[in-house]
Amino acid sequence: QKEVEQDPGPLSVPEGAIVSLNCTYSNSAFQYFMWYRQYSRKGPELLMYTYSSGNKEDGRFTAQVDKSSKYISLFIRDSQPSDSATYLCAMRRNDGNNRKLIWGLGTSLAVNP
Amino acid sequence: SQTIHQWPATLVQPVGSPLSLECTVEGTSNPNLYWYRQAAGRGLQLLFYSVGIGQISSEVPQNLSASRPQDRQFILSSKKLLLSDSGFYLCAWSGRYEQYFGPGTRLTVT
Numbered sequence: 001q002k003e004v005e006q007d008p009g010p011l012s013v014p015e016g017a018i019v020s021l022n023c024t025y026s027n028s029a030f031q032y033f034m035w036y037r038q039y040s041r042k043g044p045e046l047l048m049y050t051y052s053s054g055n056k057e058d059g060r061f062t063a064q065v066d067k068s069s070k071y072i073s074l075f076i077r078d079s080q081p082s083d084s085a086t087y088l089c090a091m092r093r094n095d096g097n098n099r100k101l102i103w104g105l106g107t108s109l110a111v112n113p
Numbered sequence: 114s115q116t117i118h119q120w121p122a123t124l125v126q127p128v129g130s131p132l133s134l135e136c137t138v139e140g141t142s143n144p145n146l147y148w149y150r151q152a153a154g155r156g157l158q159l160l161f162y163s164v165g166i167g168q169i170s171s172e173v174p175q176n177l178s179a180s181r182p183q184d185r186q187f188i189l190s191s192k193k194l195l196l197s198d199s200g201f202y203l204c205a206w207s208g209r210y211e212q213y214f215g216p217g218t219r220l221t222v223t
Contacts, residue, residue: 032211043203044157044203098164099145101212103156103157
Protein backbone atom coordinates (compact mmCIF):
# COMPACT_ATOMS: atom_id res chain seq x y z
CA GLN A 1 0.00 0.00 0.00
CA LYS A 2 1.34 3.43 -0.92
CA GLU A 3 1.76 5.97 1.86
CA VAL A 4 -0.34 8.49 -0.06
CA GLU A 5 -3.26 7.54 -2.32
CA GLN A 6 -4.79 9.90 -4.87
CA ASP A 7 -7.36 9.09 -7.55
CA PRO A 8 -5.71 9.92 -10.90
CA GLY A 9 -9.02 10.81 -12.58
CA PRO A 10 -9.48 12.28 -15.09
CA LEU A 11 -12.09 14.52 -13.55
CA SER A 12 -14.19 16.58 -15.96
CA VAL A 13 -16.53 19.33 -14.72
CA PRO A 14 -18.43 22.26 -16.29
CA GLU A 15 -17.24 25.80 -15.73
CA GLY A 16 -18.55 27.22 -12.44
CA ALA A 17 -18.75 23.85 -10.68
CA ILE A 18 -17.33 23.16 -7.23
CA VAL A 19 -14.44 20.71 -7.50
CA SER A 20 -13.38 18.37 -4.72
CA LEU A 21 -9.96 16.72 -4.87
CA ASN A 22 -8.85 14.25 -2.22
CA CYS A 23 -5.94 12.26 -0.87
CA THR A 24 -5.73 9.62 1.82
CA TYR A 25 -2.60 8.64 3.70
CA SER A 26 -1.47 5.94 6.07
CA ASN A 27 1.30 7.54 8.15
CA SER A 28 -0.12 9.27 11.21
CA ALA A 29 3.21 11.11 11.68
CA PHE A 30 2.52 13.44 8.73
CA GLN A 31 2.05 16.99 9.99
CA TYR A 32 2.41 19.26 6.93
CA PHE A 33 0.09 18.96 3.96
CA MET A 34 0.42 20.64 0.59
CA TRP A 35 -1.43 20.99 -2.67
CA TYR A 36 0.35 21.70 -5.94
CA ARG A 37 -1.00 22.53 -9.38
CA GLN A 38 0.89 21.38 -12.47
CA TYR A 39 0.11 22.57 -15.95
CA SER A 40 1.18 20.41 -18.86
CA ARG A 41 4.96 20.50 -19.44
CA LYS A 42 5.53 22.85 -16.47
CA GLY A 43 6.92 22.42 -12.97
CA PRO A 44 4.48 22.00 -10.05
CA GLU A 45 3.34 25.23 -8.42
CA LEU A 46 2.51 25.38 -4.71
CA LEU A 47 -1.15 26.29 -4.14
CA MET A 48 -1.58 25.88 -0.39
CA TYR A 49 -0.08 24.26 2.64
CA THR A 50 -1.57 23.53 6.04
CA TYR A 51 -0.20 22.34 9.33
CA SER A 52 -2.00 19.59 11.26
CA SER A 53 -5.80 19.57 11.11
CA GLY A 54 -8.25 22.25 10.05
CA ASN A 55 -9.20 24.41 7.10
CA LYS A 56 -7.34 27.06 5.15
CA GLU A 57 -8.89 29.32 2.55
CA ASP A 58 -7.22 31.33 -0.22
CA GLY A 59 -9.54 32.95 -2.72
CA ARG A 60 -11.45 30.21 -4.56
CA PHE A 61 -9.37 27.45 -2.96
CA THR A 62 -9.98 25.75 0.39
CA ALA A 63 -7.75 23.07 1.88
CA GLN A 64 -9.05 20.73 4.58
CA VAL A 65 -7.13 18.27 6.72
CA ASP A 66 -8.83 15.56 8.80
CA LYS A 67 -6.04 13.79 10.68
CA SER A 68 -8.43 11.45 12.47
CA SER A 69 -9.50 10.02 9.11
CA LYS A 70 -6.10 10.54 7.45
CA TYR A 71 -7.83 12.43 4.66
CA ILE A 72 -7.09 15.75 2.99
CA SER A 73 -9.15 17.70 0.48
CA LEU A 74 -8.84 20.66 -1.86
CA PHE A 75 -12.01 22.46 -2.90
CA ILE A 76 -12.13 24.79 -5.89
CA ARG A 77 -15.15 27.09 -6.04
CA ASP A 78 -16.43 28.65 -9.26
CA SER A 79 -14.03 26.56 -11.31
CA GLN A 80 -12.57 28.12 -14.47
CA PRO A 81 -11.09 26.60 -17.63
CA SER A 82 -7.73 27.96 -16.42
CA ASP A 83 -8.00 25.55 -13.46
CA SER A 84 -7.54 22.65 -15.89
CA ALA A 85 -4.34 20.98 -14.70
CA THR A 86 -3.03 18.09 -12.63
CA TYR A 87 -3.34 18.57 -8.87
CA LEU A 88 -0.83 16.83 -6.63
CA CYS A 89 -1.03 16.39 -2.89
CA ALA A 90 2.13 16.12 -0.80
CA MET A 91 2.86 15.74 2.88
CA ARG A 92 5.72 15.37 5.33
CA ARG A 93 6.64 14.65 8.90
CA ASN A 94 7.78 17.27 11.37
CA ASP A 95 11.23 15.78 11.98
CA GLY A 96 14.53 15.41 10.19
CA ASN A 97 16.40 18.04 8.25
CA ASN A 98 15.88 16.49 4.81
CA ARG A 99 12.31 17.86 4.56
CA LYS A 100 11.35 15.15 2.06
CA LEU A 101 7.82 15.21 0.76
CA ILE A 102 5.68 12.13 0.09
CA TRP A 103 3.59 12.62 -3.03
CA GLY A 104 0.30 11.46 -4.42
CA LEU A 105 0.24 10.55 -8.12
CA GLY A 106 -1.91 13.55 -9.01
CA THR A 107 -5.49 14.05 -10.23
CA SER A 108 -6.06 15.35 -13.75
CA LEU A 109 -8.81 18.00 -13.85
CA ALA A 110 -10.54 19.40 -16.93
CA VAL A 111 -12.91 22.35 -16.56
CA ASN A 112 -15.08 22.68 -19.65
CA PRO A 113 -16.35 26.10 -20.80
CA SER B 114 12.43 36.77 -3.83
CA GLN B 115 13.70 33.30 -4.59
CA THR B 116 14.13 32.01 -8.14
CA ILE B 117 15.13 28.59 -9.38
CA HIS B 118 16.61 28.00 -12.82
CA GLN B 119 17.03 24.82 -14.80
CA TRP B 120 18.63 24.20 -18.16
CA PRO B 121 18.33 23.08 -20.78
CA ALA B 122 14.55 23.10 -21.14
CA THR B 123 14.54 20.28 -23.68
CA LEU B 124 17.13 17.68 -24.53
CA VAL B 125 17.28 14.79 -26.99
CA GLN B 126 20.19 12.43 -26.43
CA PRO B 127 21.18 9.04 -27.92
CA VAL B 128 21.48 5.94 -25.77
CA GLY B 129 24.94 5.65 -24.25
CA SER B 130 25.69 9.39 -24.32
CA PRO B 131 26.52 11.39 -21.16
CA LEU B 132 24.15 13.79 -19.41
CA SER B 133 24.53 16.93 -17.36
CA LEU B 134 21.54 18.93 -16.09
CA GLU B 135 22.08 22.03 -14.02
CA CYS B 136 19.94 23.76 -11.43
CA THR B 137 20.68 27.03 -9.64
CA VAL B 138 18.75 28.85 -6.95
CA GLU B 139 18.80 32.59 -6.27
CA GLY B 140 17.62 34.57 -3.26
CA THR B 141 18.22 32.00 -0.52
CA SER B 142 21.22 30.50 1.20
CA ASN B 143 21.94 26.91 2.24
CA PRO B 144 18.71 25.51 0.81
CA ASN B 145 17.84 21.83 0.74
CA LEU B 146 17.87 20.83 -2.94
CA TYR B 147 16.08 17.97 -4.70
CA TRP B 148 16.09 16.22 -8.07
CA TYR B 149 12.87 14.52 -9.17
CA ARG B 150 11.90 12.60 -12.28
CA GLN B 151 8.36 12.50 -13.58
CA ALA B 152 7.53 9.87 -16.20
CA ALA B 153 4.63 10.56 -18.57
CA GLY B 154 1.32 10.42 -16.68
CA ARG B 155 2.97 9.45 -13.41
CA GLY B 156 3.83 11.06 -10.12
CA LEU B 157 7.05 12.57 -8.86
CA GLN B 158 9.92 10.22 -8.07
CA LEU B 159 12.59 11.63 -5.77
CA LEU B 160 16.04 10.81 -7.15
CA PHE B 161 18.49 12.76 -4.96
CA TYR B 162 18.47 15.36 -2.26
CA SER B 163 21.15 17.51 -0.68
CA VAL B 164 21.18 19.32 2.66
CA GLY B 165 24.50 21.08 2.00
CA ILE B 166 27.55 21.43 -0.23
CA GLY B 167 28.98 18.03 -1.10
CA GLN B 168 26.20 16.20 0.77
CA ILE B 169 24.16 13.99 -1.54
CA SER B 170 21.62 11.33 -0.62
CA SER B 171 20.37 8.88 -3.24
CA GLU B 172 16.81 7.63 -3.07
CA VAL B 173 16.72 5.17 -5.94
CA PRO B 174 19.50 2.93 -7.35
CA GLN B 175 19.92 4.00 -10.94
CA ASN B 176 22.10 5.14 -13.75
CA LEU B 177 22.29 8.71 -12.45
CA SER B 178 24.42 10.68 -10.01
CA ALA B 179 24.19 14.13 -8.45
CA SER B 180 26.64 16.69 -7.18
CA ARG B 181 26.44 19.98 -5.31
CA PRO B 182 29.65 21.89 -5.97
CA GLN B 183 28.30 25.22 -4.65
CA ASP B 184 25.65 26.20 -2.12
CA ARG B 185 23.02 27.06 -4.71
CA GLN B 186 24.03 24.74 -7.57
CA PHE B 187 22.81 21.18 -8.04
CA ILE B 188 23.86 19.00 -10.98
CA LEU B 189 22.38 15.75 -12.24
CA SER B 190 24.65 13.56 -14.35
CA SER B 191 24.93 10.27 -16.14
CA LYS B 192 27.90 8.65 -17.85
CA LYS B 193 25.77 6.55 -20.21
CA LEU B 194 22.09 7.21 -20.76
CA LEU B 195 19.52 4.42 -21.02
CA LEU B 196 16.17 4.55 -22.80
CA SER B 197 14.51 4.32 -19.38
CA ASP B 198 16.14 7.63 -18.36
CA SER B 199 13.65 9.53 -20.52
CA GLY B 200 11.34 11.78 -18.54
CA PHE B 201 10.72 15.20 -17.10
CA TYR B 202 13.43 16.19 -14.63
CA LEU B 203 12.58 18.71 -11.95
CA CYS B 204 14.79 20.52 -9.46
CA ALA B 205 13.32 21.91 -6.25
CA TRP B 206 14.42 23.79 -3.16
CA SER B 207 12.88 23.55 0.26
CA GLY B 208 11.40 26.36 2.30
CA ARG B 209 10.59 25.80 5.94
CA TYR B 210 7.77 23.35 5.19
CA GLU B 211 7.20 23.24 1.43
CA GLN B 212 9.15 22.85 -1.82
CA TYR B 213 9.41 25.12 -4.84
CA PHE B 214 10.10 23.80 -8.30
CA GLY B 215 12.00 24.91 -11.34
CA PRO B 216 10.59 24.82 -14.88
CA GLY B 217 11.97 21.33 -15.58
CA THR B 218 14.00 19.65 -18.33
CA ARG B 219 12.30 17.29 -20.72
CA LEU B 220 14.78 14.54 -21.65
CA THR B 221 14.19 12.14 -24.50
CA VAL B 222 16.68 9.32 -24.92
CA THR B 223 16.58 7.84 -28.44
